[in-house]
Amino acid sequence: xxxxxxxxxxxxxxxxxxxxxxxxxxxxxxxxxxxxxxxxxxxxxxxxxxxxxxxxxxxxxxxxxxxxxxxxxxxxxxxxxxxxxxxxxxxxxxxxxxxxxxxxxxxxxxxxxxxxxxxx
Amino acid sequence: xxxxxxxxxxxxxxxxxxxxxxxxxxxxxxxxxxxxxxxxxxxxxxxxxxxxxxxxxxxxxxxxxxxxxxxxxxxxxxxxxxxxxxxxxxxxxxxxxxxxxxxxxxxxxxxxxxxxxxxxxxxxxxxxxxxxxxxxxxxxxxxxxxxxxxxxxxxxxxxxxxxxxxxxxxxxxxxxxxxxxxxxxxxxxxxxxxxxxxxxxxxxxxxxxxxxxxxxxxxxxxxxxxxxxxxxxxxxxxxxxxxxxxxxxxxxxxxxxxxxxxxxxxxxxxxxxxxxxxxxxxxxxxxxxxxxxxxxxxxxxxxxxxxxxxxxxxxxxxxxxxxxxxxxxxxxxxxxxxxxxxxxxxxxxxxxxxxxxxxxxxxxxxxxxxxxxxxxxxxxxxxxxxxxxxxxxxxxxxxxxxxxxxxxxxxxxxxxxxxxxxxxxxxxxxxxxxxxxxxxxxxxxxxxxxxxxxxxxxxxxxxxxxxxxxxxxxxxx
Ligand SMILES: Nc1ncnc2c1ncn2[C@@H]1O[C@H](COP(=O)(O)OP(=O)(O)OP(=O)(O)O)[C@@H](O)[C@H]1O
Ligand SMILES: [Mg+2]
Numbered sequence: 001x002x003x004x005x006x007x008x009x010x011x012x013x014x015x016x017x018x019x020x021x022x023x024x025x026x027x028x029x030x031x032x033x034x035x036x037x038x039x040x041x042x043x044x045x046x047x048x049x050x051x052x053x054x055x056x057x058x059x060x061x062x063x064x065x066x067x068x069x070x071x072x073x074x075x076x077x078x079x080x081x082x083x084x085x086x087x088x089x090x091x092x093x094x095x096x097x098x099x100x101x102x103x104x105x106x107x108x109x110x111x112x113x114x115x116x117x118x119x120x
Numbered sequence: 121x122x123x124x125x126x127x128x129x130x131x132x133x134x135x136x137x138x139x140x141x142x143x144x145x146x147x148x149x150x151x152x153x154x155x156x157x158x159x160x161x162x163x164x165x166x167x168x169x170x171x172x173x174x175x176x177x178x179x180x181x182x183x184x185x186x187x188x189x190x191x192x193x194x195x196x197x198x199x200x201x202x203x204x205x206x207x208x209x210x211x212x213x214x215x216x217x218x219x220x221x222x223x224x225x226x227x228x229x230x231x232x233x234x235x236x237x238x239x240x241x242x243x244x245x246x247x248x249x250x251x252x253x254x255x256x257x258x259x260x261x262x263x264x265x266x267x268x269x270x271x272x273x274x275x276x277x278x279x280x281x282x283x284x285x286x287x288x289x290x291x292x293x294x295x296x297x298x299x300x301x302x303x304x305x306x307x308x309x310x311x312x313x314x315x316x317x318x319x320x321x322x323x324x325x326x327x328x329x330x331x332x333x334x335x336x337x338x339x340x341x342x343x344x345x346x347x348x349x350x351x352x353x354x355x356x357x358x359x360x361x362x363x364x365x366x367x368x369x370x371x372x373x374x375x376x377x378x379x380x381x382x383x384x385x386x387x388x389x390x391x392x393x394x395x396x397x398x399x400x401x402x403x404x405x406x407x408x409x410x411x412x413x414x415x416x417x418x419x420x421x422x423x424x425x426x427x428x429x430x431x432x433x434x435x436x437x438x439x440x441x442x443x444x445x446x447x448x449x450x451x452x453x454x455x456x457x458x459x460x461x462x463x464x465x466x467x468x469x470x471x472x473x474x475x476x477x478x479x480x481x482x483x484x485x486x487x488x489x490x491x492x493x494x495x496x497x498x499x500x501x502x503x504x505x506x507x508x509x510x511x512x513x514x515x516x517x518x519x520x521x522x523x524x525x526x527x528x529x530x531x532x533x534x535x536x537x538x539x540x541x542x543x544x545x546x547x548x549x550x551x552x553x554x555x556x557x558x559x560x561x562x563x564x565x566x567x568x569x570x571x572x573x574x575x576x577x578x579x580x581x582x583x584x585x586x587x588x589x590x591x592x593x594x595x596x597x
Contacts, residue, residue, distance in 0.1 A: 010547055013388035013414055017395050024399070055380070057547055103387035107394045 002028040003118045004045070008038040008064060009053035009080060014105070018051065021107050022114060035059040039067060046072050049117050054081035054088060062088070065095050076117045080105060127339040128307070135300045139293060146289045153282040160275050163217050164268055166210055171264045173203035177233075178257045185250065190241070197237045204230050218267060229260055311341040318348050327356035328566065381425050381542060381551060385418040392418070421548070428553040438481030438564055442588050445478050445519045446471045449510055452489035456497065464503035465496075472511035476587035478519050484561045485585075488569075491554040492523040492581050498546065499527025499579060512587065518567075521583045529575035538571070 005027050007018045015031035022029045030047075032038035035056045042050070042064075050068050054061035065077050076098035081088070089100060099113045180196035183189060207214065207227055215223045233256040240249045314336075321330050330352035336342030396403070396411045403411070453469065460467055478485075496506050507524040530538060537543040539559045544552030562569040566586050573579040 011384055011388060013392060013418065016414075017391040020395060020399075057545070103383050104390035105387060107391060107398060 002026055003048040004028040004030070005049045005051060005114070006038060006042065006047040007031040007051045008035055008056070008061075009033065009051075010035070010056050011053070014053070014080070017107070018110065021111060025111060025114070027114070027118075035064065039064065042068060042071065047075065049114065050075060050077045051114075052077065052079060054079055054092070062091065062095070065092065065097060069095060078113060078117065128304070129340065131339075132300075132304060135296075135304075139296055139300075142289065142293060142296070146286070149285065149289075150282065153278060157275055157278055160217075160271055160278075163213065164271050164275075166206070166213070167264065167268055167271070170203050170206050171261075171268060173199050173206065174257075174261050174264055177203065178261055181253065181257055185254070193237060193241060197234060200230060200234050200237070204234065217271070222263075222267070226260070226263060229256055229263070232256055233260060308341070311336075311339075311345070315341060315345055315348065318345060318352075322348065322352050322355070327352040378425075378429065378542075382422060384548065385421040385425075388418045389415055425551050428551045428557065438484050438561070440479050440481055442477050443480055443482050443485075445475050445510055445521065445585070448478075448480075448482055448485050449489060449508060449521060452486045452493065453508065455486075455490055456493045459494075459497055460506065463497050463500065465500055466505050467508070468505060469508040470510070475510060475512055475519060476516050478585045479588040480565055480585060481561075485565070488558040488561050488583065489521070489523070491558045492583075495554060495581075496523060496525035496527060496579070498550075499525055499529075501527075504578075517587050517589075519585050519587055521585070522580060523583075524578065524580040526578040529577055529579055530571070530573040531575055535571070535573065 005022055007015055007022075007029060008031075009015055009018075010033050012033055015033055019029045019031050030041065032041065035052075036058050038052075039059055050064065052061045052064045061079055061081070065079065068075050068077055077096075078099045078101060079092050079097045080101045080103065092100060098117050101110065101113070177196050177199035180192045180199060184192035184196060204227070207223075207230065211223070218226070233253065236249055236253045236256060239246075240253065318330050330349055335349065336345045338346070392411055392415050396408070400408075449469070449471075453467065457467075493506070500506070504526040506526075507522070509522040509524070510519065511522075512519050534543075534545065539555050540552070541556040542552040543556075544550035546552075559569055562583055562585070568582075568584040570582050571579065572582070
């Protein structure tokens with residue numbers, strides 16, 4: 001069965017592009033520009049990988065990370081951010097983030113990172 | 121130059137001095153009245169002696185005519201001579217009181233009287249002398265009694281007049297004191313009230329109003345009021361410096377904001393371009409077109425950010441001109457009218473009659489208004505009412521433009537941030553520069569911008585701009 005990925009980013013283009021790229025790689029991808037709705041979805045369904053933007057309205061990436069770690073301790077999270085301060089980076093690593101992606105996102109790198117995350 | 125104004129202490133001193141002078145004048149008047157009354161009494165006393173001599177003289181004269189006693193005639197002569205001597209002795213004093221004519225006629229009549237007695241004493245004197253003597257004697261006593269009576273009358277008059285004068289001056293002093301008390305207490309009260317209102321204004325942080333207020337006359341309280349004004353000037357300067365410091369601090373926010381704001385669309389373009397290249401072969405024409413359209417949208421976003429950023433950073437000195445506030449507001453409204461219609465928002469505008477002119481950069485004020493209108497439109501996504509009121513408070517020293525919407529309102533926790541650069545709740549649709557740019561513009565116009573809001577009810581932004589004052593060149597500079 002195809003691995004499932006949820007992508008949360010308030011930038012529509014990011015959602016659209018990751019969905020396109022990762023679907024072509026054979027993953028089952030759902031995208032959300034609204035982090036609240038995304039969290040609802042996460043509660044319903046256990047995804048194999050969560051890709052989330054750090055800075056969002058309502059619920060930010062750190063909150064998503066914490067919730068996922070709480071609900072599904074094994075699930076990996078990739079954090080995307082337009083700019084990261086050292087503080088948020090350290091905090092994210094402490095919360096066991098799988099990878100840290102600064103914008104602009106390189107599609108090839110993303111593909112590689114996703115593959116790595118879902119390899120085992 | 122305006123002449124130096126008297127201080128309150130000086131005014132009080134002047135008032136006291138005037139009163140003291142008044143009292144001194146009254147004292148002098150009383151003293152002089154006493155002196156005249158006294159000298160009149162002396163005169164009466166003296167003249168009484170003369171009068172008595174006359175009466176005795178006449179008594180002796182009558183005795184002579186009754187009993188034909190020659191001794192009586194000598195007695196009459198003797199008394200007449202005493203009166204004559206007294207008259208001569210006191211000539212100076214008597215002329216000063218009676219006047220030369222009366223005195224002269226008195227002394228001449230007496231002279232004739234004495235001479236007539238001598239004539240009667242001569243043997244074989246004509247009997248006409250007797251009646252002549254009687255007439256003269258009668259005249260003399262009549263004259264002297266008349267004089268004494270008239271002097272008495274004069275004394276009474278003087279006493280009466282000075283009593284009236286005294287009562288009047290006591291009333292005068294009383295009222296002048298009453299007036300002084302009233303004047304100084306109202307003066308003090310007025311000045312203290314002004315001081316109070318000024319300190320309140322300062323306490324409210326409206327330094328500018330206090331700083332530019334006309335300077336007071338330099339009396340004690342005036343000095344304090346002026347000192348308050350000066351303090352307000354200082355505070356205003358400090359505030360300005362603080363604002364500069366804040367601006368500098370917000371530069372940091374600005375830079376990281378720019379990074380983030382530009383980061384997103386740049387990332388999008390980068391991803392779109394990379395995806396376009398990687399999947400070029402497998403993309404349909406329609407998909408390829410969509411890629412390009414998306415890229416266009418993202419560049420448009422960047423363009424908007426850059427433009428707003430330029431507005432924000434330009435710090436261009438505004439080009440001030442005397443403008444009609446109504447015209448500016450109408451022009452700005454016309455630019456958003458279409459948007460209002462599309463969003464199903466009813467516009468209600470009111471303009472007070474006789475609005476003063478304002479000295480502003482028209483384009484910048486329009487920019488502010490459009491920012492406020494746009495925000496209001498965004499806040500009323502389900503339609504609503506937009507109220508635009510332009511008026512000038514009583515003093516006509518400023519023009520107030522009020523923009524009121526019936527939209528979502530602003531949550532208390534974000535209210536403190538709405539004027540911060542890049543603060544937005546509109547995600548990718550807003551740059552968060554609208555209000556911070558507006559704030560800067562209004563500040564540069566020496567105006568004020570404030571906000572009142574209630575979640576679910578709506579928001580009111582109020583702009584105050586100083587009215588243009590013709591006599592004060594560059595009053596707004
Ligand atoms: N009339 C209003 N009603 C409700 N909220 C408002 C109103 N005006 C401003 N705000 C709030 O203040 C924030 C900042 O406003 P500002 O105009 O500075 O930026 P923006 O409108 O978000 O973006 P931009 O104006 O740059 O497109 C808004 O995002 C919004 O949350
Ligand atoms: Mg705005």
